[in-house]
Amino acid sequence: MKKMAIMSLFLFLLIIPLAACGQQKEEEVKKIRLAEVTRSIFYAPQYVALAKGFFKEEGLDIELTTTWGGDKTMTTLLSGGADIALVGSETSIYVYSQGTNDPVINFAQLTQTDGTFLVSRHKIDNFSWDQLKGSTFLGQRKGGMPQMVGEFVLKKHGIDPHKDLNLIQNVDFANIANAFASGTGDFVQLFEPTASIFEREGKGYIVASFGTESGHVPYTTYMAKQSFIHKNKDAVEKFTRAIYKAQQWVESHSAAEVAKVIHPYFKDTDLSIIEKVVDRYKSQGTYATNPILDEKEWNNLQNIMDEAGELPKHIDHKTLVDNSFAEKAMAK
Known part of the structure; x- marks a missing residue:
């Protein structure tokens, strides 16, 4: 009995520092x-x-x-x-x-x-940016980074977004894709994976990358x-x-x-x-x-x-x- 009591005490003393160590590690997280x-x-x-x-x-x-x-x-x-x-x-x-x-x-x-892409309603084999002139462009929210990048890229290619396009930018971000799918716009600026999903379903075609065009x-x-x-x-x-x-x-x-x-x-x-x-x-x-x-x-x-x-x-x-x-x- 005395031997068992000593062993129990030894195990108890051993457990205390191990528990304290575990608690210390937990506190370090x-x-x-x-x-x-x-x-x-x-x-x-x-x-x-x-x-x-x-x-x-x-x-x-x-x-x-x-x-x-x-x-x-x-x-x-x-x-x-x-x-x-x-x-x-x-x-x-x-x-x-x-x-x-x-x-x-x-x-x-x-x-x-930038993470957005230019999506066309119709497939274009040889896309050029001047094809946007006179089109209806469904852009992103004014003041947001996607819209600013979009305008920057359009101007880079000689397109005034407020004069050369019918620019729509009053659609809520969450509803832009649905608006395009419902027939609004000839072109739309979309994030992934929506752009790729639209392409798979035949609802639109990726023709350019705003990220590539705008630089780092x-x-x-x-x-x-x-x-x-x-x-x-x-x-x-x-x-x-x-x-x-x-x-x-x-x-x-x-x-x-x-x-x-x-x-x-x-x-x-x-x-x-x-x-x-x-x-x-x-x-x-x-x-x-x-x-x-x-x-x-x-x-x-x-x-x-x-x-x-x-x-x-x-x-x-x-x-x-x-x-x-x-x-x-x-x-x-």
Whole structure:
């Protein structure tokens, strides 16, 4: 009995430090509330980071919320409803221009081109941009990045969107595809996977890429309030490192492999469509291969905004961009 009592005491003493160790490890896990502007294959590396456990490897527990719209996403971030937001960089410029003591800082880039495509109602074998003149063009919401890029590209090809087209841009984002499918417009600017689905169903035909035409821009980036970054530098660095791992994984794997990994986040979309979309985005360099947001991209973004008459004022790259976390992530 005495021997059994000693053994029991030994096991009890052994369990205490193991339990404490487990509790310590649990406490080390940092919860990050992440708000994404929409759910899109456009953000494939993010879902790879989640599915492959790259955030968990860094000791981060990601609570992902889809906030459906740039304004709503930024409101969620500014009000403290999220720690980090995935949204267009132009939103950080709008916030800063309104005056703030706690600016929103871009610290990691996810996509580096526009994600929309020009879709024609009829098949065109030899497309040229001047074929849009005199047509009815169903564009995106005024002031949004897709519309600004759309106008920038049209002007680049000598088309005045407000004089040479019957431009429709008062249709709500969620209803643009349905409006086109119902017969509105000769051309429409669409995101994937809708563009590819329309092509498969014979409702429209992709004739050009706005992303290819507009060049590299910080289209969607991870950002957080300056105060959050200062208080959570270690977590921001870990978050950025997980994203970089995912960017490298997407770059080094086939569209089919990427599609299979992210499919759980798009259960209502056919796997073959996801693969096609990923392949299209990969081939045109939409997915950034590292989290760096360089000055050239930043200035191109502001040129596009200025061309559309939506730039409140020019903001220096160093004011709203912090590449230090991306540089550290890449160094390791």
